[in-house]
Amino acid sequence: MSIQVKNIDKHFGNFHALNNISLDFPEGELVALLGPSGCGKTTLLRIIAGLESADGGQILLEGEDATDTHVRHRQVGFVFQHYALFRHMTVFDNVAFGLRVRPRKTRPSEAEIKKRVSKLLDLVQLGFLADRFPAQLSGGQRQRIALARALAVEPRVLLLDEPFGALDAKVRKELRRWLRSLHDELHITSIFVTHDQEEALEVADQIVVMNKGNIEQIGSPREVFDHPATPFVFDFLGQANRLEGQRQGNRIVFSDDQLVLPQHYQHQTDQPKQSQGSSQDNVIVFARPNELHIHVNAPTEPSLQAKVIRDVWLAGQIRVELQDRQGRLLEVALTPEQQLSLTLQPGQTVWVTASNLHLFDDYAA
């Protein structure tokens, strides 16, 4: 089922939680709502579900206005961060619950329920736990059962709110792979909320990046990562060096230091901008750690002078932390070979050049 969100607005008192949000969720896709804590992800999910009402705007399910449709009739399945399993029921009874509480007319027979629940438990690969109680399961197993329970009522939409948020890193990783393959099998239109960029990049077909009740960017993981539309998205997707300076022709100037802009930005300097005050030339540039390069002697090309703080070994990757002359911390990636040949010492002066920079014009520095 496709979902359309049209001009959704939501206030909590004076606080503007969602600001005129419009989004299309195509049939059968797995979409991540990604953003920092408090940006409005859960509120949007709850409005789509019918658990919360909006101040204005519409929710269309399969093209039909569902804004005033009760949650029970929207045919959505939920999975929340904190396992909402019934503690006094076995795994089997938990999964069967949604079917057993149906009105008699639409309720399947016990034999049919047994068949469906067994099939779902096989799907989440936990058939052997049917007789256990939630307290006898691991966190990851509980979330898989919660998913089986959400699927039991054959929802047309699956909404997941930080489904793996409470689990440790290894189990999270396993479960997100498993969710992706389950989705590839079932193709239920699914929206999941996360503040974990790695999770969104790994699992989703599309990512909606949110910030302070607004949408910053919508795109495939590749698009969002390779072409972040705003400084916020660049920052949020992580691990980039953010430098604020002034653009002067082909260069970015930071007090005493300079970096050269990559070729693809340089043609823009041919057309002088109409002056709107001095802030016009203020720019934000980002460089990923592998786009910066360390020199132990001052290079002839423009560079940033910095001091070595330390190098960090991060799961096979080497990152050197530097502090530049403006006091900013920079992270530069090195291969093990580069680390050996540079032999950097804490406190040593080095120079940094950039093989690529990502420029955001007209942002006040």
Ligand SMILES: Nc1ncnc2c1ncn2[C@@H]1O[C@H](COP(=O)(O)OP(=O)(O)OP(=O)(O)O)[C@@H](O)[C@H]1O
């Ligand atoms: N019932 C409520 N009453 C008042 N304010 C609320 C209510 N629900 C949410 N908010 C506020 O609205 C904002 C958005 O909340 P929401 O839960 O949607 O954020 P989120 O992006 O899901 O964050 P998190 O990742 O922390 O769950 C927050 O600032 C929150 O404090």
